[in-house]
Amino acid sequence: MDLENAYDKIYRYVYFRIKDRATAEDITQEAFLRLISQKGDLHGYDIRYLYVIARNLCIDEYRRAKPDALPEDYEETAGGEEEALADRLAVREAVAELPPEDQELLLLRHVNGESMGTISNTLGISRFALYRRLKGAEAKLRRSLEGDKDEK
Amino acid sequence: MKNEWKGLLDEAFYAPEPERKRAFLKGLRPREIGMAEMLLTQVRYIGLSVWIVAGLILVLAILGSAMHADRTEEWIPVIIPFLAGVSVLETRKSGRCRMTELEMVTRFSLRSVLFARMTILGILCLLLLCVSAPIVAAAFGGRTVITAMHILIPYLVTTSISLAVERSAWGRKLEYASLAVAALISVLMIWMQSYDPAMVQRYADIIENWGLLIVLFLTAVTVWEQVRTIHFAEVPA
Amino acid sequence: MKLTVDRLSKQYKNKIAVDRVSFTLSEGVTGLLGANGAGKTTLMRMMTGILDPTGGEISADGVPVHTEQYRAILGYLPQDFGYYPEFTAREFVRYIAALKGLDKKHAKRKTEELLELVGLSDVADKKIKTFSGGMKQRVGIAQAIVNDPRILILDEPTAGLDPKERVRFRNLIAEIGKDTIVLFSTHIVSDIDSIAKSLLMMRDGQIIYDGAWSKEQGDLEQFYMEEFA
Numbered sequence: 144m145d146l147e148n149a150y151d152k153i154y155r156y157v158y159f160r161i162k163d164r165a166t167a168e169d170i171t172q173e174a175f176l177r178l179i180s181q182k183g184d185l186h187g188y189d190i191r192y193l194y195v196i197a198r199n200l201c202i203d204e205y206r207r208a209k210p211d212a213l214p215e216d217y218e219e220t221a222g223g224e225e226e227a228l229a230d231r232l233a234v235r236e237a238v239a240e241l242p243p244e245d246q247e248l249l250l251l252r253h254v255n256g257e258s259m260g261t262i263s264n265t266l267g268i269s270r271f272a273l274y275r276r277l278k279g280a281e282a283k284l285r286r287s288l289e290g291d292k293d294e295k
Numbered sequence: 296m297k298n299e300w301k302g303l304l305d306e307a308f309y310a311p312e313p314e315r316k317r318a319f320l321k322g323l324r325p326r327e328i329g330m331a332e333m334l335l336t337q338v339r340y341i342g343l344s345v346w347i348v349a350g351l352i353l354v355l356a357i358l359g360s361a362m363h364a365d366r367t368e369e370w371i372p373v374i375i376p377f378l379a380g381v382s383v384l385e386t387r388k389s390g391r392c393r394m395t396e397l398e399m400v401t402r403f404s405l406r407s408v409l410f411a412r413m414t415i416l417g418i419l420c421l422l423l424l425c426v427s428a429p430i431v432a433a434a435f436g437g438r439t440v441i442t443a444m445h446i447l448i449p450y451l452v453t454t455s456i457s458l459a460v461e462r463s464a465w466g467r468k469l470e471y472a473s474l475a476v477a478a479l480i481s482v483l484m485i486w487m488q489s490y491d492p493a494m495v496q497r498y499a500d501i502i503e504n505w506g507l508l509i510v511l512f513l514t515a516v517t518v519w520e521q522v523r524t525i526h527f528a529e530v531p532a
Numbered sequence: 533m534k535l536t537v538d539r540l541s542k543q544y545k546n547k548i549a550v551d552r553v554s555f556t557l558s559e560g561v562t563g564l565l566g567a568n569g570a571g572k573t574t575l576m577r578m579m580t581g582i583l584d585p586t587g588g589e590i591s592a593d594g595v596p597v598h599t600e601q602y603r604a605i606l607g608y609l610p611q612d613f614g615y616y617p618e619f620t621a622r623e624f625v626r627y628i629a630a631l632k633g634l635d636k637k638h639a640k641r642k643t644e645e646l647l648e649l650v651g652l653s654d655v656a657d658k659k660i661k662t663f664s665g666g667m668k669q670r671v672g673i674a675q676a677i678v679n680d681p682r683i684l685i686l687d688e689p690t691a692g693l694d695p696k697e698r699v700r701f702r703n704l705i706a707e708i709g710k711d712t713i714v715l716f717s718t719h720i721v722s723d724i725d726s727i728a729k730s731l732l733m734m735r736d737g738q739i740i741y742d743g744a745w746s747k748e749q750g751d752l753e754q755f756y757m758e759e760f761a
Binding site: 146147150151154155159164171172175179180183184234235238239249250252254281 | 300301303304305306307308310311313314315316319320323324325326
């Protein structure tokens with residue numbers, strides 16, 4: 144496991160869910176530390192272990208921050224300061240319109256480049272269910288983008 | 296299909312640069328074992344001589360008891376000083392084998408190693424006692440506690456004297472000082488048993504009446520010597 | 533990381549072995565050059581915590597030398613060391629690895645990796661008592677770096693090595709020095725020329741040169757002769 148690459152991916156994933164840089168880094172680092180304390184060292188371990196730990200930590204973080212929130216709630220995509228400053232690309236808008244579960248799939252698959260196996264492991268769903276949901280998300284996104292194009 | 300999306304979504308999932316990545320990854324170290332685990336790893340490095348002597352005593356106790364061999368009760372206290380002797384030698388082998396410096400600079404430094412060895416050897420002795428004393432007592436009609444004290448006392452005496460001697464100036468020059476001490480105590484035991492029956496009886500009486508106090512006292516002395524040995528080990532030349 | 537030695541002294545009854553020495557080391561290879569009796573070994577032994585100074589302090593990024601934390605990132609190869617009889621090369625490195633706190637799996641993996649690195653894989657199961665001086669030295673290196681130390685202190689590591697082994701050793705140290713603080717003492721000038729990026733020169737317990745060194749600065753051999761002859 145390339146540690147630097149893994150750190151970037153996990154951080155990106157956690158930031159997607161937590162939307163706070165400091166907390167996201169804390170959780171990322173905590174995930175690494177927990178894996179080490181469980182397994183001894185990181186050598187020979189796949190990133191999926193880190194994803195699972197990070198995901199659980201994110202859920203814990205919600206419970207901690209918003210005790211009434213359901214565990215699968217995501218932070219509203221109101222965007223941090225950085226995002227507000229950046230150009231609002233069509234893709235960005237289109238993605239933002241998708242439900243958070245779909246966003247998560249797209250992030251893991253097409254930004255982090257994870258395998259179906261890793262993703263299904265992380266989310267705890269079967270590969271078949273994953274395939275369906277991913278295709279559904281991609282379809283929605285495609286329609287949204289083509290719809291935009293039509294409008295222009 | 297993948298190519299359609301590749302790169303396209305990176306902007307959508309933009310995340311600000313992590314600030315502490317470098318420092319964190321550089322400082323990341325694998326899990327380290329705790330004291331208990333380290334103790335366990337040291338068991339396999341305990342030398343053969345200890346196991347042989349311990350095994351010998353165990354076999355003697357069991358066979359002697361099973362066959363009701365006459366002098367079993369007397370032989371064990373004569374041999375046990377050697378278990379103490381090789382145990383002390385084993386504890387202090389770092390110096391003899393010139394491994395002291397290498398062991399001083401590790402995370403579990405020399406003191407921990409000594410402590411680990413002493414603990415393991417102490418437990419070994421205790422186990423041996425718990426097995427052999429009841430067996431011998433049962434076979435020869437004695438009381439387990441008294442039998443145990445007869446075995447333990449020469450062990451503790453040998454251990455504490457050996458530890459003190461090994462630390463002394465002339466003890467450091469003599470490579471196997473502990474064995475010399477063990478031989479001395481062993482001979483002393485033999486002499487006491489064969490020289491004068493009245494002395495044997497008096498010794499047995501003392502142990503009957505004062506045994507517990509003697510054992511407690513000797514244990515305290517032994518522990519004291521062990522503590523001093525551990526401290527002494529790290530005083531650099 | 534910064535390894536700071538601050539006004540370090542070691543005084544014996546009738547001799548000052550190390551005399552108010554101060555310097556700072558960072559990643560890279562530093563050579564410690566000096567004649568026998570200059571105080572190199574005494575200095576190094578204080579830097580590893582084996583010897584207590586009579587004055588001054590040593591710390592790594594603020595962590596003092598007499599702590600478990602410091603030892604955890606330390607690797608040391610003394611001038612002379614022994615081994616438990618019957619130990620094989622593999623057993624020796626595993627033994628030290630355990631004392632350095634590595635867990636079983638990690639220790640096993642690192643041991644194999646390092647035996648390979650120092651070229652002792654073939655004889656890993658042979659007893660050290662059958663080894664030549666150079667082979668034993670290689671075992672020494674392996675045990676010194678088994679915990680991925682951030683500070684590596686080597687006392688006369690090339691003494692007794694044949695030329696081929698010396699080259700091999702230098703390459704190894706140069707490699708390790710890329711992200712580790714390495715201090716090695718020697719009285720073989722060519723060791724310094726080939727791998728050290730900076731140099732400490734010691735005489736009578738004092739540092740008489742502390743700075744970068746490259747071939748352009750002149751003939752080290754000559755400088756050495758002038759200073760020590």
